[in-house]
Amino acid sequence: MECANSYRYNDMDIQITPVCAYESVFPKDYELGLPRNQGLIMFYSAKIPLLADEIRVKNSEADCLVWVSKSEWHKIQSGEKVYLYSVDKDFKIDSKCLQGISPNIYSEGVSEGHLIATHLIFESL
Known part of the structure; x- marks a missing residue:
């Protein structure tokens, strides 16, 4: 799947590209019963024009x-x-x-x- 998006943030061009979709079920093992929980996780790659030590995250979003x-x-x-x-x-x-x-x-x-x-x-x- 090839599909790139461009996003502008604080005068920077950020490239966001889908990587894969992953479906998760619990339990995986049928011996434990039929799946009771299911989730679909989307993974993206973001190319940000900054050096790693210039990127900060909010403490409310990550420890x-x-x-x-x-x-x-x-x-x-x-x-x-x-x-x-x-x-x-x-x-x-x-x-x-x-x-x-x-x-x-x-x-x-x-x-x-x-x-x-x-x-x-x-x-x-």
């Missing part, structure tokens, strides 16, 4: 912001220990909590949809 490079992402998913540091707070994240499908052994992790979208975005770079 912290961490930038992850393509090589760091692959290290995390392969099980290598990586520490990620928050952009604007004195906060360190042990990447083990991000490894694998949620919930992982730490009851955290990322969703299968996030893994697919991130793979597609990084492969297109």
Whole structure:
């Protein structure tokens, strides 16, 4: 699917491109019963003409912001220990909590949809 959008914000051109749609159902395993919850998640890639350290998020929208490079992402998913540091707070994240499908052994992790979208975005770079 190729469809790009352009958005103007504070005199900057921002390119927003759909990456993928991911449908999630719970439970996934029919032995646990028929699916009771369903969600559709849309993933987008946004190209912003700023350096990473120039981007800030509102504290009401996110607890912290961490930038992850393509090589760091692959290290995390392969099980290598990586520490990620928050952009604007004195906060360190042990990447083990991000490894694998949620919930992982730490009851955290990322969703299968996030893994697919991130793979597609990084492969297109």
